[in-house]
Amino acid sequence: MKLLFVADPIESFKTYKDTTFAMMREAARRGHTLQVCEPRDLVWGRGSRVVARRCRTVILTGREQADWFAVVAKGEVALADTDAVLMRKDPPFDAEYIYATHLLQQAERDGARVFNKPSALRDHPEKLAILEFPEWIGPTLVTREAEAVRAFHAEHGDIILKPLDGMGGMGIFRVGPDGLNLGSITETLTRDGSTTVMVQRFLPEIVHGDKRILIIGGVPVPFCLARIPQGSEVRGNLAAGGKGVAQPLSARDREIAETLGPVLAARGLLLIGLDVIGDCVTEINVTSPTCFQEIQQQTGFDVAAVFVDALEAAVAARRAA
Incomplete structure (x- = not known):
């Protein structure tokens, strides 16, 4: 199969721990062709299909880090001409990410097979997807209102605040029973009430x-x-x-x-x-x-x-x- 990975620059991969690299290594072991591009390479024009303008076909060298891959071909590739497109772009789940999912969904209309499905990616933002399953989560609040955050803290005493578009623990704060810096943290994360955040009861586990x-x-x-x-x-x-x-x-x-x-x-x-x-x-x-x-x-x-x-x-x- 021809597999197209839409990802962050592969030059940045830490191959000793990167999951996309592990996928590529196993796919290559089975004889599948590896192609890579970045979301910025996705292009659509009226009357044409979605293409990866700067697509690279790579092979794995078996060496470490800097030279772990070699480029064997470059050029434009229509996503529908591949066997599978794997969307592996890391967050933030921002407007550009959403735009990329729309281009990938258009590629599906062309006949491309995209994993995970672009519409499902949009419908399940990683922080907010849990709202559908309240029986499996702890006390949680989604708001941009400082007063709502203060009331949640008053009820639960020890809380976690986090932005909705981060990854890797970025921007996560804990506020204990003393409420120290709750106002400042809330102002910072909500940008004075203009940005929505998630607040959860701190789980000692x-x-x-x-x-x-x-x-x-x-x-x-x-x-x-x-x-x-x-x-x-x-x-x-x-x-x-x-x-x-x-x-x-x-x-x-x-x-x-x-x-x-x-x-x-x-x-x-x-x-x-x-x-x-x-x-x-x-x-x-x-x-x-x-x-x-x-x-x-x-x-x-x-x-x-x-x-x-x-x-x-x-x-x-x-x-x-």
Whole structure:
């Protein structure tokens, strides 16, 4: 198959941990052709199909970091002429990301097969997607009003505030019972009431990790990665210095994944990353879920192989439809 990865510049990949690289490596092992572009390369004009204007066909060299790939061809490629397009652009989930999903949806009209489905990406912003499943989440507020934030803090005492478009723990704040800096933090995150934020009750179970549970084709991977905060840090995100510890899914983890996974997969979300603290879902990641390599390195479970199996099956199913 010809696989087109729409992603951040591949020169920036940290191959020892990057999940998109793990996907590419497994696909190459099976003989699939690897093509790459960035969202900015997507172009559409009236009377034509969506193309990747600066598409590169690459091979993997087996070497480390800077020269891990070699370009064997460059040029314009129509997305519908590939077998699958994999949208792997990292957040922020901003206007440009949304515009890219519209171009990818137009490519679907041309006949392209895109994973995750562009309309599903738009419909499931990673922070807000949990609102559909209130029975699986902790106390949560979405607002831009400072007074609502103060009332939520007064009720719950220890809270987390975070922007809706961040990743890797960016912009996350904790305010304890003393309320220290609540006003300043609220003003900063809401930009004086012009930007909506999410507020959640602090979950003390974070000391045991913010668990990333991967769901592929509606089926949970049997191991999760608990991202455990270090030192005085409240965030478990690996990008914020958290320690990743792979572990089997608990009964509660599996219950959550087996309930939400099929629902979300039916909407065109081939790969999902649930974030779970204690018994509560805190985010539903669909843009570019990670942790493939950390789980494989610690448990031997080949997540990338399971993903490419699911991708091949999904492509075959769409061809047959």
